[in-house]
Amino acid sequence: MSSGKSALLGLALLSAVPAGATQWVTMGPRAMGMGGAFVAVAEGPLGAYYNPGALGRIVENPTGVLMQGSGHYEIGGTVFEGANDLYEVASRCRDNPGGALCTNQNIATAYSKMASPAGEGGIGEATGGLNFKFGRLAVFANNFSFRGISPEIDTVNTTAATINNNTSKLRVRGASYYEFGAGYGHEIMETGLFLGANAKGIVAKTGYSEIFVARENPEPGAVFRNYDRSTSVSFMPGVDVGLLWDVRETFPDVWWHPRVGFVGRNVNAPRFSLPARAKELNDSHRYYSLQGQSRVGVAIDPTRWWTISSDLDITENLTAVERYTSRQYAAGMEIRLFNDPGFSIPLRGGVSKNIVQGHSGTLWSMGIGIQAVNFFMDVAAQIPERFHRIQSIGGDERVPHQMGLSAQFAILFGGADSIAEPGRDPFAPTPSKLPKAPKGPGSRDPFRR
Secondary structure, three states, rough: HHHHHHHHHHHHHOOOEOOOOOOOOOOHHHHHHHHOOOOOOOHHHHHHHHHHHHHHOOOOOOOEEEEEEEEEEEOOOOOHHHHHHHHHHHHHHHHHOOOOOHHHHHHHHHHHHHHOOOOOEEEEEEEEEEEEEEEEEEEEEEEEEEEEEEEOOOOOOOOOHHHOOOOOEEEEEEEEEEHHHHEEEEEEEOEEEEEEEEEEEEEEEEEEEEEEOOOOOOOHHHHHHHHHHHHEEEEEEEEEEEEEEEHHHHHHOOOOOOOOOOOOOOOOEEEOOOOHHHHHHOOOOOOOOOEEEEEEEEEEEEEEEEEEEEEEOOOOOOOOOOOOOOOOOEEEEEEEEEOOOOEEEEEEEEEEOOOOOOOOEEEEEEEEEEEEEOOOEEEEEEOOOOOEEOOOEEEEEEEEEEEEEEEEEEEEOOOOOOOOOOOOOOOOOOOHHOOOOOOOOOOOOOOOO
16 A cells, blocks of 8 residues: 555544544444434434433433544545655656656646645544533543644746755644543433533644655645644633434424534634744634534434434534535434343444535435343444546556444433333323323323324
8 A cells, every 4th residue: 555545544444633623523322323413313322412302301311321433534635645646756857857757747637636625625534532410410521522624835946857855735723522521311301302512622623734745645644743733721711502303202292312512512603723833924713613503403213112213413613624614414313122121232334515605515424223121232324426536657556535434332221212111111101391281082192193
C-alpha cells in the first residue's frame, strides 16, 4: 500500500483531530446501525447525548452504564489525489530530473486536482467514553475529536525546474474535546412532553499543522508529529437541551407509538483558543468553536419488535474543512429477533447523506447486537456507495469515499423495552394513562391493533 493511501486510511484512526467547527457525530453502534437516526429513539445512558429530554421517561428507558467508541472519515473532491501526485512528481524530479514523470504536464495535472473548488479535502472524527444513567439523571465523560485537511496552493513554483521550491500544502486543523457533565429530564405536567438539559465542562486541546506536499510525504506519522508540536488547551462550559414528545402518552389510543424529538447541542457556542502556530500564520479562524447545532427526529414502532426512525439536521453545520458544511439526513430501522425478556438479537439498517454537498455520496449502515439478560454488546459499520481515487501517478490507488465503525458494551436494568425488562409489555399503557373502562358491550378497545 502506498504511503498516500496509508495517510488517508489513517484519517479514520486519528484521535486528536483538528476542527474549526463541528458537524454532527454519530455516537454508538445502535444509532450508527440505524443510519444515525436516533433523536426520537433516544433512551438509556446515551439519551443525554441524543436528546436529554428522553431522560425524563421513566418507562421504556433503561438505567445502567454504557461504554462505546465510534469513528468516521470522509474524502471530498480531488485534493488528496492531487497532493499525492504532486509529491510523487516532485520526488521523481529530485531523484531523476530528466525522467519520464518529471514533466510540466504532470505537475499541471496534479495542480488542477489539488486546487479543486473550496470546500473539498478530508474530514475525520472519533468519539468514545463512559455514560451512566440513574433514573432521570445521566452522568457522562466523553471525548469528541475532529480533524480537517484543506489545501493551500503555491501558484508560482509550478514547473519541473522550480518544483523543489514549491510551498503548496495541506493545512491540518482540529481539536479534541473532553466533555464531563450531567443531564436531567422531566415530563411537563403529564402531557407526554419531556424536557431535558445537559450541563457540562469542556476541555479542548486544539492543534494546527501544515504538510508541504512537494517535500513531505503526507503519511499519518507526519500528520501526528506536526500536529502535536503546536497545541493549545483551554476550558469552557457547555449546554445542551432536548425535547421529546411521546405521542402515546398524550393520546393513549394512538397506533404505532409515535415519538417526535428535538435536540440542541452546545447552544452557548463555546469557543477555544488557537494554538501558537495558527496565530503566527494569521490563520483565518480567530478561535475554534463548538458551534451550536440542532436536529429533529421522528420514530414509530409498527410492532413490538420493529422500530423505524428518521432524523434531519436543522442547522447547516460548519466542519473542520474550510467552507465545507454538513447537513445530514438519516433514516433507519431496527428489527429485534426473538425479542425475549432474557435474550434478543437486534438487526439494524439505515442510510444517511449530507444533503448540502453534491459530492457527498450516500452512506449505508448496518449493525447487529446481542442481549443476554442485562448484558448488551453491539457493533455497526457505515459503508459508502463508491470508492475514491487518491493517487494516479505512480499507481492507481483507491479507498472508500467514507466509512464508519462503532462498538459498545452496556449493562442495563429496567425500562419497558421487552428486551430490557422481563415480563413487561412495551405496548401496554402506562399506569397513569390507563383508559377508562368501556361503557357498554360495543365499546372499542383503544389498544387493539
